[in-house]
Amino acid sequence: MNGMRSFKVPIGLSIYTVKFRKRITVKGIECEGFCDAENKVLWIERRPTELDVMFVNFWHEYAHALFFELGHPEFAHNEAFIESVGQNLARAARSLPIGIAPARRRGAVLARHSARH
Ligand SMILES: [Zn+2]
Numbered sequence: 037m038n039g040m041r042s043f044k045v046p047i048g049l050s051i052y053t054v055k056f057r058k059r060i061t062v063k064g065i066e067c068e069g070f071c072d073a074e075n076k077v078l079w080i081e082r083r084p085t086e087l088d089v090m091f092v093n094f095w096h097e098y099a100h101a102l103f104f105e106l107g108h109p110e111f112a113h114n115e116a117f118i119e120s121v122g123q124n125l126a127r128a129a130r131s132l133p134i135g136i137a138p139a140r141r142r143g144a145v146l147a148r149h150s151a152r153h
Pocket of ligand 1: 115
């Protein structure tokens with residue numbers, strides 16, 4: 037989420053584009069993130085002062101996409117389940133001691149600016 041420019045992330049056999057927006061509305065309802073599995077886009081609300089919220093939002097939307105891509109839409113549509121998976125992924129991602137140089141940098145930028153559905 038460095039600079040909040042869009043970036044690519046592999047999910048299942050697909051490559052998703054993560055995009056940021058000041059305001060995201062789905063069917064007239066404002067939300068902090070949105071998984072557009074059809075177009076392979078994860079939308080994340082831009083929250084420069086709450087970067088940890090954005091980080092958790094990213095993993096929440098990632099979890100939606102993951103279960104669509106793995107062929108389990110019943111899980112992808114279970115909001116409580118997805119929220120739990122997203123929280124767990126975010127916790128694990130924060131804890132990784134290896135291979136996280138870019139993530140650390142991202143984390144630093146996130147923390148400096150200070151970051152769900
Ligand atoms: Zn959700």
